Amino acid sequence: xxxxxxxxxxxxxxxxxxxxxxxxxxxxxxxxxxxxxxxxxxxxxxxxxxxxxxxxxxxxxxxxxxxxxxxxxxxxxxxxxxxxxxxxxxxxxxxxxxxxxxxxxxxxxxxxxxxxxxxxxxxxxxxxxxxxxxxxxxxxxxxxxxxxxxxxxxxxxxxxxxxxxxxxxxxxxxxxxxxxxxxxxxxxxxxxxxxxxxxxxxxxxxxxxxxxxxxxxxxxxxxxxxxxxxxxxxxxxxxxxxxxxxxxxxxxxxxxxxx
DNA sequence: GTTGAGCGTT
Numbered sequence: 001x002x003x004x005x006x007x008x009x010x011x012x013x014x015x016x017x018x019x020x021x022x023x024x025x026x027x028x029x030x031x032x033x034x035x036x037x038x039x040x041x042x043x044x045x046x047x048x049x050x051x052x053x054x055x056x057x058x059x060x061x062x063x064x065x066x067x068x069x070x071x072x073x074x075x076x077x078x079x080x081x082x083x084x085x086x087x088x089x090x091x092x093x094x095x096x097x098x099x100x101x102x103x104x105x106x107x108x109x110x111x112x113x114x115x116x117x118x119x120x121x122x123x124x125x126x127x128x129x130x131x132x133x134x135x136x137x138x139x140x141x142x143x144x145x146x147x148x149x150x151x152x153x154x155x156x157x158x159x160x161x162x163x164x165x166x167x168x169x170x171x172x173x174x175x176x177x178x179x180x181x182x183x184x185x186x187x188x189x190x191x192x193x194x195x196x197x198x199x200x201x202x203x204x205x206x207x208x209x210x211x212x213x214x215x216x217x218x219x220x221x222x223x224x225x226x227x228x229x230x231x232x233x234x235x236x237x238x239x240x241x242x243x244x245x246x247x248x249x250x251x252x253x254x255x256x257x258x259x
Numbered sequence: 260g261t262t263g264a265g266c267g268t269t
Contacts, residue, residue: 048267096267
């Protein structure tokens with residue numbers, strides 16, 4: 001029982017999910033299992049990883065069977081140094097699908113509470129003292145997908161430049177206002193997408209783009225010279241495949257001979 | 260090879 005998350009979630013009923021943040025990118029479930037298992041019965045450990053690279057995203061989910069154990073692990077492992085990095089252990093708030101989470105407790109759809117007495121009895125909560133006065137950093141509405149954009153668009157440089165306009169600030173200060181640039185960027189992108197959605201049949205006409213298409217006259221020395229030939233057509237989509245194939249065959253021998 | 264706020268898979 002070392003490989004978690006290989007066959008998906010085994011059973012997420014009456015389990016307590018713990019979110020482990022700030023873990024190293026190379027930390028695996030096997031590394032966290034012994035740590036968390038020492039404080040209680042760990043049902044499953046899942047570490048979200050990137051679809052492209054497959055690398056860890058920097059956080060993991062640890063499922064406990066009992067709340068007291070989970071709470072204990074949170075209090076004991078939260079802030080501890082793991083693999084040279086301080087990890088933050090806290091109860092998971094957001095569920096993957098239709099899981100109802102209450103204080104990290106995962107309950108299935110509508111328990112049998114309906115059949116029982118409607119009286120709202122104050123169920124025994126777990127020590128709020130632990131996470132009662134502890135106010136974690138406020139997270140933005142956006143939760144996933146920002147990483148991809150940031151890596152792609154290098155929002156970092158953009159942020160620096162933006163701040164430069166105002167005044168020279170220490171790099172540490174940037175940490176606090178880091179989300180602002182990202183939020184604006186995301187919002188704009190969302191709006192842009194919304195516009196496209198508004199006109200499904202209309203394909204964002206960009207005539208200028210076609211003309212702007214790189215003729216690459218100077219790139220005659222490049223190999224994909226024949227491609228530019230058919231590029232001249234405005235809509236060679238359907239014929240593109242066949243045309244290219246035929247052209248390729250035709251050009252293949254010729255190219256060989258040329259060389 | 261890098262990064263570092265955040266919330267999850269068959």
